[in-house]
Structure formats: C-alpha cells, structure tokens
Amino acid sequence: MRDAFVTHLKHGKSAEEAIQAILVGYGRSLENHEVECLVLFSLADTAWKHGRLTADVRDRALALIAQGGDMAVWERDAPGDAPLRRQALDRLRARLLSPQPAPKRIMLSSPKPKRIICTDPVGTVFLLDLPTQGKAAMVVVAYVDLGSSVEPIFSVLDWRGPDVPARAELGRCSAKSLVFSSGLGNRRHVGILCFDKRKNPIKPLERTGLVLPDLPYDNEGKVFVTLSRIAQEADAQLGAPAL
Known part of the structure; x- marks a missing residue:
C-alpha cells in the first residue's frame, strides 16, 4: 500500500x-x-x-x-x-x-514505461498443454492495467482436445467457461501470475490464429494464478480425456 x-x-x-x-x-x-x-x-x-x-x-x-x-x-x-x-x-x-505530521516532501518522477505482455486482440485463442493429456483453450477477454504492466485476462473454455480446434467447435463452447477458486470466491477469468518478471508469462501458450467475438467479461470476476495451477485446475474440471 x-x-x-x-x-x-x-x-x-x-x-x-x-x-x-x-x-x-x-x-x-x-x-x-x-x-x-x-x-x-x-x-x-x-x-x-x-x-x-x-x-x-x-x-x-x-x-x-x-x-x-x-x-x-x-x-x-x-x-x-x-x-x-x-x-x-x-x-x-x-x-x-491525532494531528497528522506535515506533508512529507515527495520527489516527482516520470512513470516508467509499462510492460506490455502481449498485443493480441481480445478474443484471441491460445492453447495450454494439460498435465494428463490434450490441451485447453484460453481466450483473451480483456486487458487490465496493473500500473507497471498491462496484462491479458483469459477465460478457459469448456473444451479439451489434441490440437487446434475448428473455430465453430470453440464457438459452441464459448458460452461456458471454467471456474477458478480464490480467497474471495470463484472466478471465471484468470490472469497469469509470473514471479520472474524477466519472463513473458504467455510464452508457453500456443497461438492458434483463431479469434472469437463477444465473450462475456466481468472485471471483478478475475484472479491471478500461476500457469501451472491454471493447467492443473483445468485438467481436473475437464475430466478424463476422451478415448
């Protein structure tokens, strides 16, 4: 603070x-x-x-x-x-x-350039490798300004597959996204928590070239978690891979 x-x-x-x-x-x-x-x-x-x-x-x-x-x-x-x-x-x-002290002197400085994680448009679909088998689809639903950086926020769709899906297939899944737990309740959107600021947190994701329109977004419904936790929770929620 x-x-x-x-x-x-x-x-x-x-x-x-x-x-x-x-x-x-x-x-x-x-x-x-x-x-x-x-x-x-x-x-x-x-x-x-x-x-x-x-x-x-x-x-x-x-x-x-x-x-x-x-x-x-x-x-x-x-x-x-x-x-x-x-x-x-x-x-x-x-x-x-009690009376507060006199205002402390503050040296003015110019804001540092914000770290831009990615510039893909909202709706861009990425694939995330899951621990057991297959991939999950993560869709950019918003960008949030965290002061020092601008971070993408994702919804993880109710879909698992081995490779890039057809756009129509993902479109049918876009009405439902996975829920992730947080200390303030369940959240339908996730940001990627990365402790090493030298790394780009979306680098492990696979770009698909797909863009989905009009996905719902609630600014209060997000939580930042590590990419490994996103993969683990998505793997558990999506159930066993289809044979």
Missing part, C-alpha cells in the same frame, strides 16, 4: 487522486468486509504518516474500527494473535485521531 500511494504522489497525483486510484483498483473487492478493513486501515495509516490523510478515509477507517474492524477474522483464524491485532487497531485509532 505504501509503495502504491507514494508512486502515485511521485507521478504528480494529489493525495485525493492517489487515494481514489487505489480504491478504484480494488473495485468490488471492497464489498468484502475483511478486504475493506485491510485496505482502509493500511491506506489511512500510510496517508497519515505522509501527512496526506483525507477526512473521508480517516472517517471510514475509524468507523470500521468502531465496528470491531477485522477482529472476528483474527479471533477465528489466529486467536493467539488476536490481542496483538486489537492493540494494533487501538494504536491506529489513536494515531488517526
């Missing part, structure tokens, strides 16, 4: 613009109470320490603390650490109610 907030300031955004950009990035995930607490508490703390806390973020964070914050989650999942979490929330509340 600190890095994202400071980066927005370095790129010339005001505190209000930086906060808005961060909150918009989380989208409907903020409807989840646990996520809302994590984001608002961290954002309020970071903005206060940089002397740029807005009244709106302060009031939202204080209201969440007054409601108990995320203590129920800690008491359920980590009861031994719950007292420490309570102390941390008490300290945060006291800090937010």
Whole structure:
C-alpha cells in the first residue's frame, strides 16, 4: 500500500487522486468486509504518516474500527494473535485521531514505461498443454492495467482436445467457461501470475490464429494464478480425456 500511494504522489497525483486510484483498483473487492478493513486501515495509516490523510478515509477507517474492524477474522483464524491485532487497531485509532505530521516532501518522477505482455486482440485463442493429456483453450477477454504492466485476462473454455480446434467447435463452447477458486470466491477469468518478471508469462501458450467475438467479461470476476495451477485446475474440471 505504501509503495502504491507514494508512486502515485511521485507521478504528480494529489493525495485525493492517489487515494481514489487505489480504491478504484480494488473495485468490488471492497464489498468484502475483511478486504475493506485491510485496505482502509493500511491506506489511512500510510496517508497519515505522509501527512496526506483525507477526512473521508480517516472517517471510514475509524468507523470500521468502531465496528470491531477485522477482529472476528483474527479471533477465528489466529486467536493467539488476536490481542496483538486489537492493540494494533487501538494504536491506529489513536494515531488517526491525532494531528497528522506535515506533508512529507515527495520527489516527482516520470512513470516508467509499462510492460506490455502481449498485443493480441481480445478474443484471441491460445492453447495450454494439460498435465494428463490434450490441451485447453484460453481466450483473451480483456486487458487490465496493473500500473507497471498491462496484462491479458483469459477465460478457459469448456473444451479439451489434441490440437487446434475448428473455430465453430470453440464457438459452441464459448458460452461456458471454467471456474477458478480464490480467497474471495470463484472466478471465471484468470490472469497469469509470473514471479520472474524477466519472463513473458504467455510464452508457453500456443497461438492458434483463431479469434472469437463477444465473450462475456466481468472485471471483478478475475484472479491471478500461476500457469501451472491454471493447467492443473483445468485438467481436473475437464475430466478424463476422451478415448
């Protein structure tokens, strides 16, 4: 959170613009109470320490603390650490109610060029090798700007085959896509999580030359997972290869 907030300031955004950009990035995930607490508490703390806390973020964070914050989650999942979490929330509340320091000086800098993963049009079909046998079809349904990079988002169709399918065959499968689990529930779209930024995450995929039109996309319905996990989950959902 600190890095994202400071980066927005370095790129010339005001505190209000930086906060808005961060909150918009989380989208409907903020409807989840646990996520809302994590984001608002961290954002309020970071903005206060940089002397740029807005009244709106302060009031939202204080209201969440007054409601108990995320203590129920800690008491359920980590009861031994719950007292420490309570102390941390008490300290945060006291800090937010106190005068914030003078705004820290921020050195402006130009944004670095974004890393473009691929430029294939939305609807482009790629094939992914599956662990047991055959291939799955991954279709680009959107691109998302993650700040430092622009990443393709895919739907994995309900199809398994040995080679590039006919366009009509995939078209019949395009109404149904596979579901992938995440901490916030099931998601029908996946981005490829790649820890080595020197590598292009789509390099292992096979281009088919096929483009499908008008596939549905929900910006809140995505999760980033490794390509190996996508292959494993797709393999399990698609069942045994046809003989």
